[in-house]
Every structure is written in structure tokens, then in C-alpha cells.
Amino acid sequence: MTQTKRLDGKWLSSRFQAEISSIVNSESKRVGRAPGLGVILIGDNPASHAYVANKEKLARACGFYTEEIRLPSTVSPSEALEAIQSFNKNPQIDGILLQLPLPAGLNQDELLDAIDPAKDADGLHPLNQGLLLRGGGHLRPCTPLGIMHLIDLALSEVEIGSADFLPSQLPKASLAGKRAVVLGRSILVGKPVGMLLLERNATVSYAHSKTKDLPLVTKEADVLIAAVGVPQLVGERWVKPGAIVIDVGINRAASGGLEGDVDFAAVEPLAAAITPVPGGVGPMTVAMLMHNTLRSFLDRMK
Numbered sequence: 001m002t003q004t005k006r007l008d009g010k011w012l013s014s015r016f017q018a019e020i021s022s023i024v025n026s027e028s029k030r031v032g033r034a035p036g037l038g039v040i041l042i043g044d045n046p047a048s049h050a051y052v053a054n055k056e057k058l059a060r061a062c063g064f065y066t067e068e069i070r071l072p073s074t075v076s077p078s079e080a081l082e083a084i085q086s087f088n089k090n091p092q093i094d095g096i097l098l099q100l101p102l103p104a105g106l107n108q109d110e111l112l113d114a115i116d117p118a119k120d121a122d123g124l125h126p127l128n129q130g131l132l133l134r135g136g137g138h139l140r141p142c143t144p145l146g147i148m149h150l151i152d153l154a155l156s157e158v159e160i161g162s163a164d165f166l167p168s169q170l171p172k173a174s175l176a177g178k179r180a181v182v183l184g185r186s187i188l189v190g191k192p193v194g195m196l197l198l199e200r201n202a203t204v205s206y207a208h209s210k211t212k213d214l215p216l217v218t219k220e221a222d223v224l225i226a227a228v229g230v231p232q233l234v235g236e237r238w239v240k241p242g243a244i245v246i247d248v249g250i251n252r253a254a255s256g257g258l259e260g261d262v263d264f265a266a267v268e269p270l271a272a273a274i275t276p277v278p279g280g281v282g283p284m285t286v287a288m289l290m291h292n293t294l295r296s297f298l299d300r301m302k
Contacts, residue, residue: 003290031301036066047263071083094300095193143227147287152171155244176200227249232259234267245273
């Protein structure tokens with residue numbers, strides 16, 4: 001059996017950073033300003049603060065201008081909407097990130113719906129979600145977009161770790177004839193990644209907590225996406241030998257470390273390719289936020 005390919009999202013993210021930085025450098029000179037990312041952080045969730053710091057750090061490394069609005073967890077819905085509208089009207093801001101989850105008392109859908117669709121860096125506005133369903137639009141949800149690049153990497157001959165590789169050189173893999181199973185049905189990951197898999201001509205099944213005989217369903221998958229938030233749910237009897245396994249889960253282990261939805265030690269020997277946790281999907285999600293912001297900037301500067 002050939003050696004399992006570990007899909008290094010940290011490395012691939014770094015290559016996106018290099019390519020985005022090069023584009024930003026040339027385009028900023030052409031139009032007279034850098035792409036702008038506006039971040040709205042509500043409340044004092046430590047994980048959200050850490051995520052935002054990481055995203056802003058990468059944005060600056062890519063050459064972006066960043067602006068942040070921090071609001072207390074007691075903020076009123078109207079004040080949160082006012083923050084979004086201020087970024088909508090700001091000509092220096094091309095991408096808007098509303099960090100989730102939100103504190104109790106705020107309606108996530110209402111606030112996401114208020115973001116200018118042309119500045120929707122997370123790809124979660126209903127207009128952009130609808131365009132995705134129709135097979136159009138430029139701004140796709142970040143985690144699903146990152147997953148597709150990792151699948152492309154799995155099916156490519158690219159040497160992981162190469163210092164001169166650029167993501168634009170990564171061919172889009174055809175998934176015609178392949179069975180894909182998406183374990184999870186959230187609007188953030190499960191539902192949109194299924195649409196992206198369909199665009200590549202995969203035969204897609206959704207599985208979730210109400211699915212009967214889950215291991216029998218997932219074991220049919222040539223491509224398995226695990227996005228349910230249940231630590232190490234997917235074991236070796238759930239996985240078809242030779243499958244590509246993408247683990248979206250980020251769970252806090254009893255030891256204090258992070259673990260995914262997949263039992264990595266048990267599944268890795270079976271898989272053709274697999275993402276580690278951490279270091280797989282997570283870094284690619286952040287890279288795709290930069291990708292979407294750049295895309296919005298380029299569209300707005302035409």
C-alpha cells in the first residue's frame with residue numbers, strides 16, 4: 001500500500017500568502033491603495049479573540065490594510081448593525097468579517113444579512129450562498145473553499161513542502177465517478193461544501209446525526225468530509241481504504257490539546273490522503289478569507 005499523503009494545510013496556506021502578497025504588491029501600486037479587511041469582534045470569547053488575532057496577522061502579512069471594531073457582549077442589535085454599516089460605507093474596506101459565534105441576544109442571520117454582499121469575505125450572505133447554489137458568484141464560504149484546494153492537493157502530483165510552488169499552479173481535480181460523503185449539514189461547512197463537490201461532478205451524499213447506519217454510509221466515500229464537532233467520531237470502520245479524508249473538526253481534548261472528528265491514528269494508515277488536526281483545514285480557512293478579500297478588492301477596483 002502506498003504511503004498516506006498528509007495534506008499540510010499550514011504549508012499550502014503559506015503558499016497562498018506568498019501568491020496573494022505578490023498580487024497585492026503590484027495591484028496596490030496600480031490603484032493607489034491596499035485591500036482592506038474590516039473585522040467586527042463582539043464579546044470576550046477567548047477563542048474568538050485568538051482567531052481574530054491570527055486572521056489580522058495574516059492579513060497584514062499579505063499586505064492588507066486592517067481595521068477592527070470591538071464591541072462588548074452587551075451591545076444592542078442596532079449598535080452591531082451600525083458597526084456593519086460603517087464598514088459597508090467605508091471605501092477602504094473590501095472584505096468584512098463578522099467573527100462567529102456571537103453572544104446570546106444577537107441574531108446571527110440578521111447581522112450576516114446586513115453585510116454588503118460585495119464585501120462578504122466569509123461568503124455567508126444569502127445572495128452569495130444563492131449564487132453558489134446556482135453555480136456562480138466569486139465569494140464562497142472559506143472553509144469549504146479551503147477543503148476543495150486540499151482535495152486538489154490530494155489528487156495532484158505536487159510535492160508538499162515545495163518552497164517555490166504557487167497555488168495558481170494547482171489543477172482543479174475532476175471528481176467525476178467518485179462518491180463524496182459530507183458528514184455534517186451546517187451552513188458554514190456541510191451544505192456549501194456539498195455544492196462545491198457537485199461542481200466537480202462528484203456524487204454527493206449528506207450524512208448527519210439522524211442518518212441510519214452512519215459507518216456504512218461513510219465507508220462508501222472516495223472523499224469523506226467530517227464536520228460534526230464530535231471528537232474522534234470517525235474510526236477505521238467508517239473509512240473506505242484509499243479514501244481522501246478531510247477532518248474539519250476542532251475539539252478540545254481532555255489533555256488540553258486539539259483533536260479532530262477523525263481518529264487520526266486509526267484512519268491514517270487506511271487513507272490515500274488525510275488532513276491533520278491541527279494544521280490541516282484550519283490554516284486554509286484563514287487563507288481563503290484573504291483570498292476572498294483580495295477577490296472583492298480586485299472586483300471593486302475594475
